Amino acid sequence: xxxxxxxxxxxxxxxxxxxxxxxxxxxxxxxxxxxxxxxxxxxxxxxxxxxxxxxxxxxxxxxxxxxxxxxxxxxxxxxxxxxxxxxxxxxxxxxxxxxxxxxxxxxxxxxxxxxxxxxxxxxxxxxxxxxxxxxxxxxxxxxxxxxxxxxxxxxxxxxxxxxxxxxxxxxxxxxxxxxxxxxxxxxxxxxxxxxxxxxxxxxxxxxxxxxxxxxxxxxxxxxxxxxxxxxxxxxxxxxxxxxxxxxxxxxxxxxxxxxxxxxxxxxxxxxxxxxxxxxxxxxxxxxxxxxxxxxxxxxxxxxxxxxxxxxxxxxxxxxxxxxxxxxxxxxxxxxxxxxxxxxxxxxxxxxxxxxxxxxxxxxxxxxxxxxxxxxxxxxxxxxxxxxxxxxxxxxxxxxxxxxxxxxxxxxxxxxxxxxxxxxxxxxxxxxxxxxxxxxxx
Amino acid sequence: xxxxxxxxxxxxxxxxxxxxxxxxxxxxxxxxxxxxxxxxxxxxxxxxxxxxxxxxxxxxxxxxxxxxxxxxxxxxxxxxxxxxxxxxxxxxxxxxxxxxxxxxxxxxxxxxxxxxxxxxxxxxxxxxxxxxxxxxxxxxxxxxxxxxxxxxxxxxxxxxxxxxxxxxxxxxxxxxxxxxxxxxxxxxxxxxxxxxxxxxxxxxxxxxxxxxxxxxxxxxxxxxxxxxxxxxxxxxxxxxxxxxxxxxxxxxxxxxxxxxxxxxxxxxxxxxxxxxxxxxxxxxxxxxxxxxxxxxxxxxxxxxxxxxxxxxxxxxxxxxxxxxxxxxxxxxxxxxxxxxxxxxxxxxxxxxxxxxxxxxxxxxxxxxxxxxxxxxxxxxxxxxxxxxxxxxxxxxxxxxxxxxxxxxxxxxxxxxxxxxxxxxxxxxxxxxxxxxxxxxxxxxxxxxxxxxxxxxxxxxxxxxxxxxxxxxxxxxxxxxxxxxxxxxxxxxxxxxxxxxxxxxxxxxxxxxxxxxxxxxxxxxxxxxxxxxxxxxxxxxxxxx
Numbered sequence: 001x002x003x004x005x006x007x008x009x010x011x012x013x014x015x016x017x018x019x020x021x022x023x024x025x026x027x028x029x030x031x032x033x034x035x036x037x038x039x040x041x042x043x044x045x046x047x048x049x050x051x052x053x054x055x056x057x058x059x060x061x062x063x064x065x066x067x068x069x070x071x072x073x074x075x076x077x078x079x080x081x082x083x084x085x086x087x088x089x090x091x092x093x094x095x096x097x098x099x100x101x102x103x104x105x106x107x108x109x110x111x112x113x114x115x116x117x118x119x120x121x122x123x124x125x126x127x128x129x130x131x132x133x134x135x136x137x138x139x140x141x142x143x144x145x146x147x148x149x150x151x152x153x154x155x156x157x158x159x160x161x162x163x164x165x166x167x168x169x170x171x172x173x174x175x176x177x178x179x180x181x182x183x184x185x186x187x188x189x190x191x192x193x194x195x196x197x198x199x200x201x202x203x204x205x206x207x208x209x210x211x212x213x214x215x216x217x218x219x220x221x222x223x224x225x226x227x228x229x230x231x232x233x234x235x236x237x238x239x240x241x242x243x244x245x246x247x248x249x250x251x252x253x254x255x256x257x258x259x260x261x262x263x264x265x266x267x268x269x270x271x272x273x274x275x276x277x278x279x280x281x282x283x284x285x286x287x288x289x290x291x292x293x294x295x296x297x298x299x300x301x302x303x304x305x306x307x308x309x310x311x312x313x314x315x316x317x318x319x320x321x322x323x324x325x326x327x328x329x330x331x332x333x334x335x336x337x338x339x340x341x342x343x344x345x346x347x348x349x350x351x352x353x354x355x356x357x358x359x360x361x362x363x364x365x366x367x368x369x370x371x372x373x374x375x376x377x378x379x380x381x382x383x384x385x386x387x388x389x390x391x392x393x394x395x396x397x398x399x400x401x402x403x404x405x406x407x408x409x410x411x412x413x414x415x416x417x418x419x420x421x422x423x424x425x426x427x428x429x430x431x432x433x434x435x436x437x438x439x440x441x
Numbered sequence: 442x443x444x445x446x447x448x449x450x451x452x453x454x455x456x457x458x459x460x461x462x463x464x465x466x467x468x469x470x471x472x473x474x475x476x477x478x479x480x481x482x483x484x485x486x487x488x489x490x491x492x493x494x495x496x497x498x499x500x501x502x503x504x505x506x507x508x509x510x511x512x513x514x515x516x517x518x519x520x521x522x523x524x525x526x527x528x529x530x531x532x533x534x535x536x537x538x539x540x541x542x543x544x545x546x547x548x549x550x551x552x553x554x555x556x557x558x559x560x561x562x563x564x565x566x567x568x569x570x571x572x573x574x575x576x577x578x579x580x581x582x583x584x585x586x587x588x589x590x591x592x593x594x595x596x597x598x599x600x601x602x603x604x605x606x607x608x609x610x611x612x613x614x615x616x617x618x619x620x621x622x623x624x625x626x627x628x629x630x631x632x633x634x635x636x637x638x639x640x641x642x643x644x645x646x647x648x649x650x651x652x653x654x655x656x657x658x659x660x661x662x663x664x665x666x667x668x669x670x671x672x673x674x675x676x677x678x679x680x681x682x683x684x685x686x687x688x689x690x691x692x693x694x695x696x697x698x699x700x701x702x703x704x705x706x707x708x709x710x711x712x713x714x715x716x717x718x719x720x721x722x723x724x725x726x727x728x729x730x731x732x733x734x735x736x737x738x739x740x741x742x743x744x745x746x747x748x749x750x751x752x753x754x755x756x757x758x759x760x761x762x763x764x765x766x767x768x769x770x771x772x773x774x775x776x777x778x779x780x781x782x783x784x785x786x787x788x789x790x791x792x793x794x795x796x797x798x799x800x801x802x803x804x805x806x807x808x809x810x811x812x813x814x815x816x817x818x819x820x821x822x823x824x825x826x827x828x829x830x831x832x833x834x835x836x837x838x839x840x841x842x843x844x845x846x847x848x849x850x851x852x853x854x855x856x857x858x859x860x861x862x863x864x865x866x867x868x869x870x871x872x873x874x875x876x877x878x879x880x881x882x883x884x885x886x887x888x889x890x891x892x893x894x895x896x897x898x899x900x901x902x903x904x905x906x907x908x909x910x911x912x913x914x915x916x917x918x919x920x921x922x923x924x925x926x927x928x929x930x931x932x933x934x935x936x937x938x939x940x941x942x943x944x945x946x947x948x949x950x951x952x953x954x955x956x957x958x959x960x961x962x963x964x965x966x967x968x969x970x971x972x973x974x975x976x977x978x979x980x981x982x983x984x985x
Contacts, residue, residue, distance in 0.1 A: 057651055118530040118938060144537065159828070162521040163531050177535045178517035180710040185515045185541065192544075206608055210543075212603040216596065216621045224626050227634040229979035230643070232490040235533075239626050242539025304717050304808050311719040312809045399766030 012310025035354040039137070040389050040423045041284045041362040042207065044108055044127055044293045045344070046168050047337045048100070048301040049318040050370040051382040057085055058398045065398040073339040074384075076346055079396040080359060082440070083387040086402030086409035088379035090182070091432055092369070094160070099376035100300035100315075101160035105253060106378075107168045108293065110431035112412040113160060120163045125170040126416040126430060128177070131291045133425045138289045139252045141245065144169045144179035145186055145276055146295035148303070157300060165299035175238060179295060183263040183272065186279045190288045207250050218243050223334055270307070277344040285351050285358055290423075298335060299391045300368055308332040318373025330373060338384075341366050345386050363389040367412075378407045382416070385440075392422035393440050410437060484942030485643040485973050487980035491631045491657075491936050492531040493626035494519040496702055496984050500662035500695075502549055502623075505584055507558040512545035524823070524929075525706050527657075529936040534629075546623035550616050563620075567611050573598060577618060585627035586663055587649040588673075597621060631657065632976050643978040648672035650974060655683075658934040658969070659690045661698035684966050691962055696746065703933050704742040707823060708795070710735055712804040719808040723882050725770065733767045734799040734883065741798060744783075752926055755919040756824075757910075758794040759786050767799065772885050791885040793910050796820075796876060799883030805873075806881035813849055813873025820872045824916060826925035829865050848889045850874055871898035875912035923955040924948065927964060934968055946971050 004245075027354030057067045067075060074081055079370035092106030093099075105113040111123030127142060144167070167176035180186060198206070221240055225233050246365035263275045273296065280292050297303055302313030310317060310329040315349045317333070344364065351358035366384040371377040380402065388395055402409025413433035418440050420427050456917050493501060499513040516536055520530040562580055565572035566968055577597045581589045583640060600621050601614030622628065633650045646654065647662075652672040656664040664672070668686060673849045705711045713735050718726045740762040744750050750758065763784050768775040771792060775784050786792055795801065796892035805816040821827050857863045874946055878896045880886050887894055896908040906912040916922060931939050939947055950967045953959070959967075 018519070023529075027651070063698075097870070118528060120531055141536070144535070156521060161531050166518070166520060171535070175533055175535070178520070178533070178538060180515070180537060182515045182516050187538070188544075189540070208607065209603065209613075209620075211618045212600060213546075213617060213624060214543075216600055217624045217626070218970060219596070221626050224632055228490065228632065228637060229638050231487075231637050231980040232632070233638075235490055236630070238534040239539065239629070242534055242536045242542075245536040246540055246543060302807075304719070306720065308718075311717075311721065313807055316807050 035356045036390060038353045038361045039290055041290045042127065042130060042423055043280060043364045044339060045364055045366040046107055046295045047368050048297040048299055049314050050368045050373040051334050052327055053372050055331045056382050058083060061398045061400050063397045064386035070334045070338055073335065073342040077342060077349060081384055082393060082395050083398040084383040084385060085380060085413045086399040087381050087383055087415060088408040089381060089412045090378060090408055092378045098158035098160045101157035101164040103378060104168060104299035105164035107369055109170055110411060113164045115159055117159065117161050118390045120161050121173050122170055123173055123431065125168065126420060127169055127291050127293050128171050129419055129427065130423045130425050134290055134423060138287055140189055140289040141250050143189065143283060143289050144293050146179035146181050147272060148180045148301060150297045150298050168295060169293045181270050182265055183275045183279060184265055187262050190283050198325055210250055214243050214247050269393060273340050277340065277347065281347045284362065308336055320374050359387050361390055362387040363419060365419060380405050381412060389422040399439050452856045478867055483980045485976045486631065486937060486940030486943050487978050489980065490939060492532045492534060492629055494527050494532055497657060497661050504662050506549055506553045508549055508552055510548055510552055512548060516541055523932055523938055525933050527936045542629060543624055549623055550619040554612060554616060567615055573601065581622045584622050586653045633782050635979050641979055643976045646975055646977050648675060648677055651677050654974065655686065655969060659699060661702050662695060677759040680970050683970050687966050687969055699746055700742050701738050706743065707929050708801060709740060709804045710738050710800055716804050717808060718882050726882050729766055730770060733764055737762045737767060738798045738800045740781055745961045748962045751958040752961045752964055753917065753923060753955055753958060756794045756913040758834050759784060760784065761792055775858055794913060796913050797879060797910060801885035802879045811849065811877060811881045813853060813877060814869050816876050817869030817873035820916060821869060824925055825919060825928040826928050827921060829868050836932040848892045848894060850877065850895060867901055871900060874898050875906060876910045878909060924951040927951045930964065930968055934974065943973050946973055
């Protein structure tokens with residue numbers, strides 16, 4: 001296992017601060033830890049409804065390019081990002097309509113969703129391939145975070161189960177990993193078990209109790225399996241997996257850092273996204289996990305953004321029909337989304353690790369379920385890959401893999417192979433990949 | 442009654458719309474005392490093990506422990522299929538969800554042992570072993586919704602021993618056992634056991650499994666003592682006993698769950714929470730109007746649930762529920778206070794039933810304007826169970842601002858001039874345009890952007906209507922409507938879609954209900970006493 005051990009409990013935040021990043025005195029400028037002793041980390045950042053491509057795509061390629069209007073907020077980290085054009089996700093193409101479901105379920109799986117309300121079948125997502133290999137090194141194998149739970153009723157997308165429109169992490173063909181939209185839950189996941197007032201003895205006893213209850217539940221689960229048909233048995237496996245993961249966690253080392261204050265659960269979108277961004281940085285910084293997926297909205301979100309002057313629904317605007325009013329609205333929303341990404345990247349860049357920063361040791365994949373909201377295309381996807389991830393990526397460039405926009409460029413799954421390799425996970429292939437992407441290093 | 446026809450031209454729609462007639466009426470199922478609608482008993486749809494969804498978990502811990510806590514509030518949202526969040530096949534469990542269950546079990550237990558509800562759970566001296574047996578037997582059988590075995594009780598006592606062996610007191614021992622009960626898969630799931638796990642032959646549920654189906658259908662919660670007793674005494678095994686239980690349960694306040702969860706999703710009342718009309722366009726919109734609308738629809742549906750009004754009058758009522766705010770919003774001259782009251786409507790009033798409820802008109806609009814297409818699709822999908830074929834890529838959507846060319850009707854008519862659009866939009870648009878006299882927050886209007894509104898139209902079968910009221914009457918008279926109500930209830934009741942071989946059951950229920958002008962409680966009883974509700978067919982992997 002890589003990475004330094006920290007015995008010291010660090011406190012963060014002052015009174016009143018919702019969350020303040022802890023400045024790790026133990027890290028700062030400490031040459032005792034070489035940069036490569038810090039692990040590689042991954043965030044996959046999903047935004048709904050595609051992009052206004054005319055204002056997204058930079059007009060030049062290479063390192064000497066000018067940021068497009070939507071990408072302007074990334075100016076402070078321009079040399080740490082790659083803008084990638086021309087990649088396609090053809091398996092995400094749905095059977096008939098349902099592009100938001102197809103694109104979102106295919107977002108990290110590059111798999112083709114079985115069109116059904118009840119028979120959900122897709123494929124494992126690339127973040128879970130990574131978590132399966134490196135997840136045991138951290139207390140939490142991977143985290144799934146989002147903004148919208150999707151509590152409203154009504155159909156999701158054209159005959160597809162909402163499972164396809166609300167989840168981007170898939171543990172298997174049939175198991176989406178539901179995300180939490182509660183800042184409190186994320187916070188507790190990161191800091192669970194941290195009780196500065198408990199003695200070692202008490203902590204040991206609590207662990208024994210938890211283990212005893214989990215053993216008991218495991219026995220019951222096994223006994224129940226005997227009385228179920230094979231389909232229900234398979235369903236109950238999810239419960240067993242939950243038991244195992246929690247048991248394993250009890251055996252993992254304590255936290256790298258501690259916290260003083262739990263964030264409030266807010267319904268204000270701006271505040272909530274900021275808190276979630278902060279929490280993601282915290283989770284990586286504390287090495288609570290190394291793999292995070294984040295959904296800034298669900299597939300085809302129709303959220304309105306009155307504070308951007310876009311009070312019609314996002315999805316409605318995205319079907320712009322070439323109308324300049326709609327173009328202006330989606331450009332405002334797209335730019336705001338990129339601002340949120342930029343905030344995250346800047347926070348990561350503020351976290352010193354050895355002689356580098358958290359951002360330099362990480363990769364952040366940002367994209368959407370489709371290209372243009374009106375055309376619903378699954379090619380020329382808008383992609384940003386941020387962070388060098390220990391030198392795996394030569395950032396600061398715009399690369400266009402398929403200048404002909406009516407042709408399907410290389411599969412996004414090829415990029416996933418590069419991203420997995422950067423995490424130390426070498427896969428010969430993934431989904432419809434044909435090999436790693438060139439030009440990235 | 443079949444006012445809408447299935448047109449060969451629209452093959453996909455026709456297929457869906459006519460699906461109900463396949464197979465014909467089945468013979469009587471099973472050799473038991475039930476005289477309910479028949480069908481092929483061998484054709485019972487496969488049932489997947491159900492886990493409690495968030496609402497069910499919340500209600501169950503409330504009824505089990507009387508807790509003030511609401512751990513379910515932080516659970517991930519349940520995935521929705523078929524318009525409902527209780528569809529067993531997509532109710533999965535992630536490690537995060539399990540972790541939250543584990544935390545909830547601990548928090549609920551600590552609370553239960555330290556607050557006023559303790560005496561109800563710890564009703565004897567727990568230092569006496571036989572008392573602990575009683576405590577565990579009582580709590581576990583309620584939590585697991587079935588009698589426990591001696592072996593299960595012995596195993597819970599072993600959890601107590603873990604704490605005692607650590608030199609800790611009985612309290613910690615009790616805590617561990619109760620945590621175990623609340624994290625057991627028998628609590629989190631609603632297992633229906635197979636005598637022969639390798640068989641997919643249908644078999645009758647046992648009494649307790651049936652009681653659970655009943656209580657989660659009607660209450661979204663666990664059985665109460667009376668239902669548990671009914672199961673124990675075998676009263677659920679005959680039709681009269683089952684019907685009596687439904688009557689009793691529907692008169693219980695917990696039946697509000699059917700309003701909140703069934704109607705809340707079917708009639709999209711819940712969607713109102715997430716809907717934000719554009720303030721600049723609709724400065725009247727505020728939380729008070731929103732909650733009045735939500736309340737109106739719930740109380741409106743409540744009348745049907747109480748059996749005050751036959752279900753096939755849903756679209757054409759002479760009443761609704763209003764307060765001062767809503768009456769003013771609707772432009773109706775009632776003198777009302779802030780509380781909603783039942784008011785009588787005249788045939789000349791602009792409100793006439795389900796389709797003119799503000800909540801429904803609002804959530805089927807965009808933030809800035811009405812959407813006749815959304816409204817039409819909603820009617821087709823939710824009232825006629827006839828899903829229109831979705832649009833081909835790249836053609837959906839109208840500009841939302843700066844529209845030119847007159848009313849939405851004019852725009853949509855241009856749209857339908859294109860034959861590829863017309864085939865579907867001829868189905869949806871007339872239904873939505875019939876409601877154009879209600880704006881995007883449900884207020885009555887006669888003009889759209891200065892142009893007079895024509896709410897008349899023609900259905901695909903050639904029947905014409907002059908306005909929304911006439912259109913509602915046509916929809917209400919469509920036999921697909923009767924069948925659709927049954928299909929929605931069935932789907933919600935069983936947490937799965939009806940199998941194609943189960944359609945004869947639904948048809949029989951729908952036909953008999955339509956003939957007799959049945960009330961909703963009667964339709965519920967016919968579903969509950971039907972073969973599919975009382976029977977289980979397991980499923981093997983790959984055999985779905």
